[in-house]
Structures are given as structure tokens and as C-alpha cells.
Amino acid sequence: MNNDYINIINIFEESERLPNDKYCLYPEKKYCRGKIKRAHTIQNNKILISVSDNGNLIALNGKSAIGFQESEKQGRGVATTFWGFCDYHDTVVFEPIENYNYDKSLKQTFLYTYRTFSWHYYLKETQLNKNNYIQNKVNINLKNNDYFLGIVLGSSDNKKIKEKIDAAILNKNYDIIKYYVWEIPFKVNFCCCGMVQLFKDLLGNDINNYEELLDINKPMKNLFINIFPEKNKSYCIFSWLTDDFEYDNFTIQFSKLTLKDKINYMNNMLPKETDKIFINPKLWNKWGSNIQQSFIEWANISILCNAMQAETKKKMKWKYSFVPWNLFDCSEKLK
Ligand SMILES: [Zn+2]
Structure with a gap:
């Protein structure tokens, strides 16, 4: 290995140890109160x-090597937390979903x-800061590197979305989103809160x-995908900005699938599209190491899959395809 390469690995590791940024994302900063806390x-x-x-x-957003996902056991006090709201806003803004069951309302x-x-x-902002740190320390121009550029573009996209969402909050005008709720008739043993970008709908039409x-x-x-159990059932909420009307069709198509096909579609799609999946260790252990390994590999090949799918100009309709894991397993043995 040459020195440049070793140097860049060291700088990458340094960037991973940078302290967390702490700020409140809520638009009305003048009302911020209390410390920035670990928001869930x-x-x-x-x-x-x-x-x-x-x-x-079991969290999938552990990192084994640059950019690759691995599973990791995390305490629920740490998993899914971030330093993005002050104490007041974290408590007051999310009170309607913290303290009440999901009622499928727009709010x-x-x-x-x-x-x-x-x-x-x-x-994304945290990653952008890390990348800037790396860029400032190495002699190589990384600006046009696909990964570095991807983070810059993602951050720019997010700022535009944040403007729309902030305005919606201040005006209490929540219908900038549309949504579809799949009510799952049993309790699932995992949860998910992902923001994903699908390339094709179920009939093979372009989304992105x-x-x-x-x-x-x-x-x-x-x-946006939120999946969680509540009482004896579970909810899978798909939501999107009204401008992104392609997801209207996607959810109409999804809603027409049988229960078995819905589950199969999600078992295929979720690990490929998001690492924001948190699994009950009992379910994870039940799969055994071979299935766990193939699940992680499946999660890691998404870029390749999307690129291959994009190359086929022919419209590919989604169809049932077997995967060895079942995130929606609710068998008695797990209890
Ligand atoms: Zn605040």
C-alpha cells in the first residue's frame, strides 16, 4: 500500500471521530429552550x-468498511437518536405522535x-462536514468523486425540501404531503424510518x-417509509411530497397487491433501499448466520441493482421473487 492510501484511510478515520454537531432544526429558533438533546x-x-x-x-447502519453496511447490536437508548432538536421543540412538536396512538390523520x-x-x-449534513474535513486534508481533488458529489447534491436537495416543510409547519399547512397507510394485521418484530429514492414503480415506470x-x-x-408495531397490529406508512406525484401511482399499485405479495415486495425492497431498519434480536437470531449474511449482502448491492435496472430500457413489471429472510415473521416462537 502506498503512503497516500494509508494517509487517506487515517483521515477518513479521523473524520469519523469528529464531535457531533448539535443544533435545533425547528424553523422558529426564537422559541428554542433547553439543551439540544439526543432526539429519538x-x-x-x-x-x-x-x-x-x-x-x-439489531441495527443495519453499522459500518464495516467505507460505505458498507454491517449489522450491529445497539441499545435502544442510542439507536435512531440524533442531535437535531432542542429539548422544547423535541417535546412539544412531536407530542401528538409520542403520546397518542397512530390515527392515520394528516397531522x-x-x-x-x-x-x-x-x-x-x-x-446528510454530518456526512457533508466529514467529507469537507477529508477534502481539506488530502491533496487529491475529491469534488468530482461520485460519492462526494452525491453527498453535496443530496444536501442541496434536502435544503429545498426543508424550506417547504418549514413553511408547512409555520402555516400549519400539512397537505404538502400525500400518504398511503398499509395496515398490517399483526405485530411485526422490526421497525423502519427510511427516506428512500425509488427508481421504478411496480409496473416498471420511472420515478427517479x-x-x-x-x-x-x-x-x-x-x-418516506415508517413501519412500526402498535398494539396487536402494525402500520406501514408511505408518505411523499405532493410534487412527487409518481408515488401516487406507486402506492395505488402497491395497495392492489395481495398480503403475501406486499410482504414479499417489502422484504426485497427495504434492505436494498434503506439501512434504517431495526430488528428484534430474536428474529435476527432465528434467521441464523447464512440468512443474516445474505441479508447484509443484499443490502450492499443496491447501487449495482439500480444501475442494472436502469440499463434495461424494457419496462420490467414487479413480480414475486423469493428471498430467504422474512422481516414480517410473526410466528409464536419469537414471543
Ligand atoms: Zn428548538
């Missing part, structure tokens, strides 16, 4: 307790979307266009 993306007392085992969860759904977005916004990935004037269209 997923309700700690309701959802995380229900999904965890002895206070532990609650907006809050789920807002919190998922805020977490992803925070993580692979060729426009690096075009700063073409923001990515995002789908």
Missing part, C-alpha cells in the same frame, strides 16, 4: 421497547414524515431517473 427518531417508549429484546436491537402522518426527514437531513442523478436542477424524489 422512533418513539423510545412505545415502539423501540416493543421491538427490542432486553433493551437491544400525525406529517409529523412522522417530518421526523424521518429531519433525521436524514441531520445525517438514473441519468439525472448528478443534475443539481433535478432533485431526487423521496419516499
